[in-house]
Amino acid sequence: MGFVNVKKQEVLVKLVYYGPGRGGKTSNLDYINNKFKERIKTDMVSIKTHGDRTLFFDFLPVDIGKIKGFDIKIQLYTVPGQVKYNATRKLVLKGVDGLVFVADSQVEMREKNISSFNQMKENLVAMNKDIAKIPLVLQYNKVDLAEEGVPLLGFDTMEADLNSEIKVPSFEGSAVTGYNVVNTLKKAISLTMVSFKKELL
Amino acid sequence: MYGVTQEQLDQIDALIVSDLIGIGVHSVIVVDVAGNVIAEHDDGKTDIQVHAFAALAAGNFAAVDAMAQLVGEQEFSLHFHKGEDESIHFSKINDDILLITIFGNDVSLGFLRLKTTEVIDKIKEMWQTTEF
Ligand SMILES: Nc1nc2c(ncn2[C@@H]2O[C@H](COP(=O)(O)OP(=O)(O)OP(=O)(O)O)[C@@H](O)[C@H]2O)c(=O)[nH]1
Numbered sequence: 609m610g611f612v613n614v615k616k617q618e619v620l621v622k623l624v625y626y627g628p629g630r631g632g633k634t635s636n637l638d639y640i641n642n643k644f645k646e647r648i649k650t651d652m653v654s655i656k657t658h659g660d661r662t663l664f665f666d667f668l669p670v671d672i673g674k675i676k677g678f679d680i681k682i683q684l685y686t687v688p689g690q691v692k693y694n695a696t697r698k699l700v701l702k703g704v705d706g707l708v709f710v711a712d713s714q715v716e717m718r719e720k721n722i723s724s725f726n727q728m729k730e731n732l733v734a735m736n737k738d739i740a741k742i743p744l745v746l747q748y749n750k751v752d753l754a755e756e757g758v759p760l761l762g763f764d765t766m767e768a769d770l771n772s773e774i775k776v777p778s779f780e781g782s783a784v785t786g787y788n789v790v791n792t793l794k795k796a797i798s799l800t801m802v803s804f805k806k807e808l809l
Numbered sequence: 810m811y812g813v814t815q816e817q818l819d820q821i822d823a824l825i826v827s828d829l830i831g832i833g834v835h836s837v838i839v840v841d842v843a844g845n846v847i848a849e850h851d852d853g854k855t856d857i858q859v860h861a862f863a864a865l866a867a868g869n870f871a872a873v874d875a876m877a878q879l880v881g882e883q884e885f886s887l888h889f890h891k892g893e894d895e896s897i898h899f900s901k902i903n904d905d906i907l908l909i910t911i912f913g914n915d916v917s918l919g920f921l922r923l924k925t926t927e928v929i930d931k932i933k934e935m936w937q938t939t940e941f
Pocket residue numbers: 627628629630631632633634635636660661662663686687688689690749750751752753781782783784785
């Protein structure tokens with residue numbers, strides 16, 4: 609439900625990072641927050657537990673400049689990934705314009721990735737959003753762990769598990785090193801802006 | 810995606826300034842359920858991070874609404890947080906849009922409620938959100 613403010617000449621866009629608990633959603637926002645400090649005028653808001661797990665959401669607004677005279681303000685959110693928080697995830701998804709699904713590349717996380725992804729689809733359906741239409745990018749996070757000898761699922765397996773039907777852009781990434789964090793975000797923003805233009809026509 | 814016309818925004822702005830800022834309210838934010846800021850005004854002395862505030866306010870409102878449903882209420886139509894110096898009042902303009910006021914001890918809750926109800930009625934009258 610991106611909001612266009614004709615008076616202030618701005619467009620507000622809501623991008624939500626979704627994915628299983630401890631997958632690295634908050635870490636993506638932390639990296640973006642550090643990387644683009646000069647463009648981010650507000651402190652990142654994180655509602656979290658003492659153990660640094662997201663309890664409600666993280667929020668980070670990023671100004672990306674002007675398109676056709678309109679200031680584009682991207683508002684990044686993360687959902688809480690833990691299974692028990694689905695009611696909260698649904699609240700955060702309200703009015704979502706675009707999604708980044710952050711999957712965890714570790715072999716042992718395979719089932720959790722798939723069930724989180726399936727629940728995301730269900731949640732979208734419940735909001736009358738079509739998974740085939742909503743801008744979505746996949747990130748297979750934590751690939752840096754390969755160097756530590758941690759067994760990873762690998763790109764092809766993750767594609768087969770998560771991306772065989774919808775076929776959306778996907779990236780291997782590492783929210784800790786920053787590898788592909790910005791590319792993931794840029795892709796999600798550009799898909800969302802393209803879908804806005806379609807809606808405007 | 811949706812928007813509100815320039816004319817509608819001008820009308821809302823005028824109303825907020827005259828009827829709410831005019832009675833001593835410190836800050837007024839109109840926000841949608843997604844957390845997008847639709848309009849914001851303050852008395853020139855108040856400085857809050859509006860977008861962060863809006864995200865939290867929308868989340869808070871949604872959470873309290875979800876709690877209402879769990880106890881068998883359709884909604885709690887009014888939410889109010891009282892502080893030592895500043896208080897926050899939330900009310901619904903419609904299913905998608907909230908009116909939030911931040912005010913000090915010099916404005917009584919009763920008067921504020923009366924004024925926000927009036928403002929909401931006037932906004933409803935003149936304002937249909939335009940779907941693109
Ligand atoms: N090695 C490695 N660790 C990561 C990476 N991304 C996140 N982590 C670690 O994984 C843990 C969880 O990361 P978070 O970003 O908090 O995960 P989250 O998805 O926000 O988790 P919830 O808030 O519970 O949903 C933290 O200890 C991070 O440091 C990565 O790319 N590589």
